Amino acid sequence: MLEAIGRHELEQAEPAAASLAEEYRTAAAEPSVHELVEVVTGAAAVARRLLQIQLEAGEEVCALVTGTPVTVPGGENAVEERAAARGVRCRVVLERAALDQPAGMKELTAALGRGERVRMVEKVPTNLVVADRALALVPLTGRSAEPAALVVHAGGLLELLSGLFESVWREALPLRPGADRVAADPDGPDTADLEILALLLAGLTDASVARQLDLGLRTVQRRVRRLMELTGARTRLQLGWHACERGWVTRED
Template structure:
């Protein structure tokens, strides 16, 4: 009954006997309880330490039980206080556990990667992890990995991963940029061009993403950094951002050179015409188109005029509308 207070069954039995009898000697307790003398003495020692019995001095050794309401009440109060302290300790430990678990989950879902080597390594990992599709937004300025510098990209394409790439218009001013896009599109990769992208971004299978935290120009000279994301809510947010940019970006169409002479009249746009038209649709100037395709400026202007004649329009704006309406770039 009182084991919680520190009494073993023998001590409890001896105390009950003393409470009932009022007092008793060791011999009397042995006789009434039927317990061995050594156990009775051990029980009396325990009871005395707990303040439940007192030893009377006199010619005969006798023990008197302390009033239960006082003696046991004090023990109960002490136990209640100990239990309260244990409850406080439990609450503190539970809160520490929850905090540690939350921090661990946060580290698993969002990780900040610092340093060019670490960012490059994580970029490779994201591409290697893809099994179906990769959504990429690429700025003209590259702080860590430039176009065509990732070996994981070719490996992903060979595995059948589908790339959906959005590039900034400024990238087309770089020598060979358009040809590089064409090379990717030969592998059934999709590409669109927009004036500006809000950020660099790569998302693999709509499950993991890498977003740079540092500016591409890195004016302060600090180390490049990026955020590696697994949190489903953040992935959905990033995919929403990507899709909003994709919807307003201009598609780039893959066409092969036709080999037809440029000054021979045709009834349909040639492959070269469509390449020129693709660049026009993403805002490239005649000079930029000529540089990209290795043509003379007058040749580009002549091919544009030829397409306007085919579409029976008088402005380039009308040419763009007719090109979309006729499906020349679809």
């Protein structure tokens, strides 16, 4: 009798044991949380990891940049130039305050010169870099004075961060002027006019545009009046419409 009872209990336990073994094998085959997310602490460590992500990208780097961007100390342009030489595409959304940084306009001009696609919005939710949709870096904010960041590998969180970038990108305004139209229209705007138009359409004030382009306020206002006369626009809203229609500024897909 006791032997029969023991055998019966064993038979009942076998399916449960098999189920637990299968759950263990499934969990072992899946990447652990530590493999999906890295925590990087310290300004130097965050900068090094950001540099590594940029250098290892093979297809595309996407970035959201706030008014206080995460920077790589020294050689930033050299890194991005090497990426462009390898055929790595780059899409960047700038928060408007990013242009108030000391080298903001210089870096924007350099980025456009490298063929990067740059857009602007009033506010971006966070600094973010996504490389090849396979790796992302997002800074951690908190009360601690020590900078830190999350490096996110493939998984649901990475998809969420990639989706965040695409959502902000769709709503942002391109900053690339239609410079190729200048030579075709000698009586039209020059390069400085196109830069002014692009920044005005992005929402900057005359004073901000003058500061960013290192021009006098009256010079900016005079150029805007000339463009309005050239297009027959009575308001700046009409000027923006005419600028888009004439290809002086471009709206990317």
